[in-house]
Structures are given as structure tokens and as C-alpha cells.
Amino acid sequence: MQQNKNIDIKPLEFNNTWGYAPAPESAEPANIKPRYELFIGGKFIEPEKCEYFNSINPATEEVLSEIARADIADVDKAVKAARHAYDTIWSKTPGKIRAKYLYRIARMLQERAREFAITETLDGGKPIKESKDFDVPTAINWFFYYAGWADKLEYAAPGKTPKPIGVAGQIIPWNFPIMMAAWKIAPALAAGNCVVLKPAETTSLTALKLAELIQDAGLPPGVVNIVTGEGATGAAIVNHPDINKIAFTGSTRVGKLIQKSIAGTGKKLTLELGGKGANIVFDDAPIDQAVEGVINAIYFNQGHVCCAGSRLFVQENIADLFIAKLKERLKTLRIGDPMDKNTDIGAINSARQLETITDYINKGISEGGVMYQDSCATPEKGYWCKPTIFTNVAQSATIVQEEIFGPVLAVQTFRTIAEVIEKANNSYYGLSAGVWTDKGSKIFEVANRLEAGVVWANSFNKFDAASPFGGVKESGIGREGGLHGLLAYLNL
Numbered sequence: 396m397q398q399n400k401n402i403d404i405k406p407l408e409f410n411n412t413w414g415y416a417p418a419p420e421s422a423e424p425a426n427i428k429p430r431y432e433l434f435i436g437g438k439f440i441e442p443e444k445c446e447y448f449n450s451i452n453p454a455t456e457e458v459l460s461e462i463a464r465a466d467i468a469d470v471d472k473a474v475k476a477a478r479h480a481y482d483t484i485w486s487k488t489p490g491k492i493r494a495k496y497l498y499r500i501a502r503m504l505q506e507r508a509r510e511f512a513i514t515e516t517l518d519g520g521k522p523i524k525e526s527k528d529f530d531v532p533t534a535i536n537w538f539f540y541y542a543g544w545a546d547k548l549e550y551a552a553p554g555k556t557p558k559p560i561g562v563a564g565q566i567i568p569w570n571f572p573i574m575m576a577a578w579k580i581a582p583a584l585a586a587g588n589c590v591v592l593k594p595a596e597t598t599s600l601t602a603l604k605l606a607e608l609i610q611d612a613g614l615p616p617g618v619v620n621i622v623t624g625e626g627a628t629g630a631a632i633v634n635h636p637d638i639n640k641i642a643f644t645g646s647t648r649v650g651k652l653i654q655k656s657i658a659g660t661g662k663k664l665t666l667e668l669g670g671k672g673a674n675i676v677f678d679d680a681p682i683d684q685a686v687e688g689v690i691n692a693i694y695f696n697q698g699h700v701c702c703a704g705s706r707l708f709v710q711e712n713i714a715d716l717f718i719a720k721l722k723e724r725l726k727t728l729r730i731g732d733p734m735d736k737n738t739d740i741g742a743i744n745s746a747r748q749l750e751t752i753t754d755y756i757n758k759g760i761s762e763g764g765v766m767y768q769d770s771c772a773t774p775e776k777g778y779w780c781k782p783t784i785f786t787n788v789a790q791s792a793t794i795v796q797e798e799i800f801g802p803v804l805a806v807q808t809f810r811t812i813a814e815v816i817e818k819a820n821n822s823y824y825g826l827s828a829g830v831w832t833d834k835g836s837k838i839f840e841v842a843n844r845l846e847a848g849v850v851w852a853n854s855f856n857k858f859d860a861a862s863p864f865g866g867v868k869e870s871g872i873g874r875e876g877g878l879h880g881l882l883a884y885l886n887l
């Protein structure tokens with residue numbers, strides 16, 4: 396594959412100290428095939444209607460590969476393959492053998508980590524340093540962690556007899572493709588279930604590479620099936636009568652549709668939905684560390700993070716200083732070619748998502764917010780959004796209330812704990828929050844009163860396979876990760 400020549404990482408205008416020489420990763424190890432079929436019953440097969448769609452590189456708009464579009468008939472085949480594997484093999488396979496397969500998948504993913512990271516960056520637009528240092532290692536950790544549980548299910552639910560649920564339908568979004576696939580597949584297999592997984596339309600490649608790896612690992616055919624396609628493919632999984640559980644990660648809008656369509660069917664459900672995380676900085680916080688934390692909370696992965704700290708609350712007496720420091724730091728973020736090892740901010744995942752973010756930015760301005768963006772250049776081709784800060788925003792502003800899923804931070808101030816708790820909890824969402832303060836007692840008080848599934852203290856966006864993750868309110872139902880994530884795939 397050719398390295399893109401249209402992307403020119405220009406040194407930022409204001410300060411040449413931060414202009415780095417380009418350090419591009421080679422695209423060659425990605426080894427992307429021109430076409431990918433559906434992975435059903437251990438084989439790669441053509442879709443019934445022989446329809447394909449393109450997966451593009453959002454940083455260059457180049458077509459990377461053609462991906463099979465699965466319709467109802469293909470999904471039916473996948474579910475039948477999963478059911479057959481469940482009935483004949485997987486439900487009878489001892490836990491220690493299931494563990495061996497999961498360890499093998501984890502180790503093979505380690506061996507091919509570079510290829511997966513590069514593919515993830517090419518297909519999704521995220522900076523290569525994030526794919527390499529976060530996405531792929533986290534995915535590997537999930538397989539190792541749940542491999543450890545596979546032969547210890549009776550200890551997961553003492554006094555009960557845990558049994559697998561059967562066939563799980565799993566639908567994932569485009570922001571952390573390989574990581575989300577691992578979060579779904581590893582606990583399901585450890586618990587003894589078979590799966591039909593659908594990646595998001597814009598980022599199917601690493602899931603399909605995982606299918607190849609699973610084939611190489613010798614996993615019995617049909618235990619994992621991967622069907623690609625758009626929303627309709629996802630709906631076909633949700634509505635298939637022989638699915639026992641749906642695990643969905645995505646928007647609250649689609650999560651609600653799914654909840655309606657499976658009502659009364661007896662299918663089990665976990666939903667990991669949207670968020671509007673509050674990041675709260677008190678005047679006694681270590682300010683420079685908090686600035687770094689805020690930058691990480693909102694600009695990591697271009698803000699394509701469900702638990703992003705997209706609402707910043709700064710205590711009023713330090714607000715001017717804090718915002719000035721934040722803007723200074725923004726100037727040093729390098730935006731551009733995601734394949735460059737120095738890039739901090741990569742490409743927006745799709746033209747559609749860029750349009751959504753741009754609409755929100757325009758709305759923020761028209762509703763009276765004051766917008767700040769650095770003057771840095773962005774490449775001509777591809778989808779880009781400069782890191783953005785909004786000040787002077789009202790609690791009722793659209794950009795304070797709604798999830799943008801882009802690098803846009805809304806800043807508000809507060810005076811007292813009571814005030815900030817009320818503002819932070821004034822949201823339909825309840826996925827994540829952050830608290831920055833020097834006082835442990837304040838951390839406990841605030842964390843206990845925040846309506847959020849996860850609260851980070853003097854840190855943000857920290858994940859561990861042993862730690863449950865998930866939301867309250869309209870951010871979802873159930874938990875992924877840790878023991879909780881395992882129990883979600885068991886009948887007790």
C-alpha cells in the first residue's frame with residue numbers, strides 16, 4: 396500500500412518547538428485484502444446477494460477494501476452455525492479447554508499486534524500511537540483476563556450452578572473496533588456461549604482480521620461468527636428468534652430501538668450507550684496535571700469516546716487561569732496523519748460524523764457560546780476537526796446537553812460542591828465523570844453523589860479488564876469487564 400502523499404504535517408505556526416519531523420509508520424504490515432467475506436461456521440463465505448460496500452481510510456478518503464453486506468438470510472446462517480456449534484461442541488467443551496483457546500487467541504493477537512494496530516489506524520483514523528499503546532493491548536488483556544475465568548465459573552457465583560446462555564448477538568460501534576470486539580467475544584466464550592458479532596460499517600477490518608486469527612487458532616467452527624453490514628444487519632441479529640442474548644454498544648437512540656424490539660421475547664440484554672461525562676476541577680487540584688487530564692478526557696481518540704469528559708466544570712476562582720492553560724496546551728497538540736507516530740489528533744471517523752460534529756459546533760455558536768480553536772493547519776483530504784473549546788455556555792445549551800462524540804469541550808464554572816453536583820447530574824446520561832482535587836474526602840463525597848457508572852479521581856479514561864464498566868440512566872444497562880461482565884453471559 397502506498398503511503399499517502401497528500402498529508403503534510405505542518406509545523407504549527409505559533410511555536411516551532413512543537414514542529415516534529417514526520418515519523419510515519421509503514422502501512423505495509425496491515426496486509427489488507429481487496430475484499431472480505433462473511434465469517435460463518437469457521438469459513439469465509441460470500442453473502443447470499445453478493446453485495447459489498449467500501450471501507451475507506453478517513454484520513455485520505457482512499458478505499459481500503461470491499462466488505463460483504465450480510466442480509467437476513469446471511470444472519471440466519473450465522474445464527475444457525477452458532478447454534479449448531481453450541482449444541483454439538485461448545486456447551487460440552489470443558490472450561491479448561493475453552494481457556495486454552497482464549498489464551499491462544501490472546502497470544503496470537505500479541506504476535507500480530509503491529510498489523511492490527513496499523514489496520515485499526517488506517518480504517519478508523521485514530522492516531523497510531525493510540526492503536527498501538529491502547530486499543531490492541533487492551534483487547535489482548537481482555538482475552539487473557541477472561542481466559543482465566545473460563546474454568547472457574549463456579550467461583551464466579553458461589554452456591555449457584557452457572558450455565559451459559561446459548562447464542563449471543565453482539566453489535567459494536569466504530570470508535571474502538573478491535574477493543575470492543577474483544578470486550579464482547581472474550582467473556583461470552585469464557586462463559587461457554589457462541590456468538591454472532593457485527594462490527595460497525597466504517598470499521599470492519601480488524602474484526603475480520605480477528606476472524607482470520609480465530610480460524611488460525613483452530614477454534615471449533617461456528618463458535619464465533621462475524622457478519623458485516625450496516626444498521627439493517629444489526630437489526631436482523633436483534634430480531635432473530637434463535638438469539639438468547641443481545642449485547643449492544645452504540646448510541647442511546649439505537650439502544651432504545653433494540654430494547655423495544657426485544658421486549659417480551661425473553662432475550663437477555665446489555666446496553667453500553669452514550670455519555671456526556673462531567674470532569675470537575677476544584678481550586679485545590681494540581682492544575683497542570685488537571686489540564687493534562689482534561690485534554691486526555693476530551694481529545695483522546697478525537698473525542699470519539701463514550702465516556703469522554705465532554706463537560707468541564709472548573710471552580711470559579713481558578714477558571715481564568717485554567718482556561719488560559721488549556722488553550723496554551725491545545726496549541727501544542729499535533730493534528731494530522733494518524734499514521735505519524737507524533738500525531739495526537741487523527742481523523743474523524745467518517746464524513747457523516749464530521750457533519751454531525753460541525754452541526755453541533757455551529758449550534759454552540761448560534762446559542763451564544765464562545766468558540767476557541769487553534770490556528771493549526773489540517774490536511775486537505777480526509778475528515779478533520781480541530782480540538783475545540785466552548786466557554787460562556789448555558790446549562791441548557793445543546794452542546795452541554797447532547798453527546799457530540801467529537802473533540803468539543805463545553806466549559807462551565809461553579810462555586811460550591813452542591814452547585815457542581817446539581818449541574819453535573821443534570822443530564823440524561825450517566826456513564827463517566829472525573830474529579831480533580833487534593834482532598835481525598837472531597838473525592839469520596841463528590842464521587843458518591845455523582846450519577847455515573849464510573850468516576851475517575853485525579854485521572855481519566857483508565858481501563859482494566861478486571862474492573863466493571865458501564866452506565867446508569869440513559870447510558871445503559873449492565874456492565875462489561877470484570878466479574879460483572881462475565882455474569883452477564885451466564886444463567887445462574
Ligand code: NAP
Binds near residue numbers: 624625
Ligand atoms: P450507533 O449508530 O448506535 O451504531 C452502533 C452499532 O449498531 C453499529 O454497528 C451500527 O451499524 C449498529 N446499528 C445501527 N442501527 C441499528 C439498528 N437499528 N439495530 C441494530 N443495530 C444497529 O452508534 P455509533 O454512532 O456507531 O457509535 C457511537 C455511539 O456509541 C455513541 O453514542 C457512544 O457513546 C456509544 N458508545 C458507547 C460505549 C459504552 O461502552 N457505553 C462505547 C463506545 C461507544 P452501522 O454503524 O454499521 O450502521
Ligand code: MG
Binds near residue numbers: 450517518519597598
Ligand atoms: Mg474505514
